[in-house]
Amino acid sequence: MPEFEPKIVAFCCRYCAYTAADLAGSMRLQYSPNIRVVEMPCSGTIEHGVILNAFEKGADGVYIAGCNLGDCHFLKGNVRAIKRVAAVKKVLDEIGLGGDRLEFFHVPASEGTKFAKVANDMTERIRQLGPSPLNKSAAGNAKKEGGQTA
Amino acid sequence: MIVAQQKPINDIAQMINDCKKVLFVGCAGCVTVCLAGGEKETEVMASAMRIKRTLENNPLEAITYTCTRQCDPEYIASLDNVVKDVDAIVSLACGVGVQYLAERFKDKWVVPALDTKFIGGSTVHGVWEEKCGLCGECILHRTGGICPIIRCSKSILNGPCGGSQYGKCEVNKDIDCAWQLIYDRMKALGKLDKLMEIQPPKDWSKSRDGGPRKAIREDVMIDE
Numbered sequence: 428m429p430e431f432e433p434k435i436v437a438f439c440c441r442y443c444a445y446t447a448a449d450l451a452g453s454m455r456l457q458y459s460p461n462i463r464v465v466e467m468p469c470s471g472t473i474e475h476g477v478i479l480n481a482f483e484k485g486a487d488g489v490y491i492a493g494c495n496l497g498d499c500h501f502l503k504g505n506v507r508a509i510k511r512v513a514a515v516k517k518v519l520d521e522i523g524l525g526g527d528r529l530e531f532f533h534v535p536a537s538e539g540t541k542f543a544k545v546a547n548d549m550t551e552r553i554r555q556l557g558p559s560p561l562n563k564s565a566a567g568n569a570k571k572e573g574g575q576t577a
Numbered sequence: 578m579i580v581a582q583q584k585p586i587n588d589i590a591q592m593i594n595d596c597k598k599v600l601f602v603g604c605a606g607c608v609t610v611c612l613a614g615g616e617k618e619t620e621v622m623a624s625a626m627r628i629k630r631t632l633e634n635n636p637l638e639a640i641t642y643t644c645t646r647q648c649d650p651e652y653i654a655s656l657d658n659v660v661k662d663v664d665a666i667v668s669l670a671c672g673v674g675v676q677y678l679a680e681r682f683k684d685k686w687v688v689p690a691l692d693t694k695f696i697g698g699s700t701v702h703g704v705w706e707e708k709c710g711l712c713g714e715c716i717l718h719r720t721g722g723i724c725p726i727i728r729c730s731k732s733i734l735n736g737p738c739g740g741s742q743y744g745k746c747e748v749n750k751d752i753d754c755a756w757q758l759i760y761d762r763m764k765a766l767g768k769l770d771k772l773m774e775i776q777p778p779k780d781w782s783k784s785r786d787g788g789p790r791k792a793i794r795e796d797v798m799i800d801e
């Protein structure tokens with residue numbers, strides 16, 4: 428049986444994590460092709476419904492990557508994102524999907540290596556958790572589709 | 578505004594457990610402002626409920642609609658065509674909205690998604706406080722704009738009581754003594770003499786003690 432390849436949606440702030448992804452590419456870093464990057468104007472623009480939607484549409488895992496505390500371009504967007512992620516984790520636990528499938532990471536623009544590490548760590552975490560129970564038929568197919576690389 | 582909070586998601590799920598198609602109805606009035614039952618919250622609840630039911634092998638078709646207000650017949654009339662084939666309606670409005678939907682759609686199972694808490698306002702984003710007791714006869718002109726009916730734990734009219742300690746209420750140290758606030762404000766306004774007027778017993782028949790209330794403005798009623 429082929430190894431499960433999770434589908435992970437990474438909502439990345441353009442001022443940090445998204446820029447770090449560019450840097451990871453410039454540095455020729457290899458990272459998990461399982462993540463699908465969505466550029467956000469700020470991690471603080473993430474909304475509860477968008478995260479749940481990602482899971483409903485087939486994501487096995489979701490993470491939001493924002494600036495370090497104190498570094499937000501809009502001052503407090505990352506703090507708000509952290510609170511929203513905590514709230515949605517609670518909902519995911521309540522409905523049985525599991526809050527572990529969702530996470531927030533701090534990824535500064537200058538840390539391409541951290542971007543790659545976060546992508547790899549989250550992929551490994553979701554691989555351990557297994558396919559989302561909502562995707563019984565589609566046990567992940569990142570390799571087939573060709574995941575995003577730097 | 579009316580302040581409400583969502584019930585635990587599992588409680589709502591229990592109410593509609595045997596329904597296959599459910600309409601979640603949000604309200605763009607008070608509950609949107611207090612972030613309990615607006616368009617966004619309605620979508621989130623429908624999404625969460627769909628996921629939960631899929632995981633339980635009991636798939637749910639959840640559709641959503643957000644009314645301008647659920648407490649006016651003309652705004653829920655637009656649901657007439659939407660409700661036809663649903664097994665239940667979940668209202669994310671205050672208790673008024675739930676009842677309006679139940680009255681209009683007599684053959685539908687209508688359930689509340691919110692607990693209606695109080696009439697109040699926000700102090701900071703995400704925090705709401707009770708401010709009005711709906712007593713039916715406002716006395717704020719006598720109390721410096723601070724309501725003793727709802728902000729005093731005993732609703733007393735000639736306070737403070739002996740439970741007032743260092744400006745706080747004996748019920749909870751986080752509750753300000755309303756009568757201390759009233760005294761301080763009247764003093765600052767130079768109107769302490771007004772507090773010397775003894776207030777007669779309040780006519781509670783104008784509040785809930787008189788049964789369900791009704792307000793009528795004949796001058797704005799439209800003749801059929």
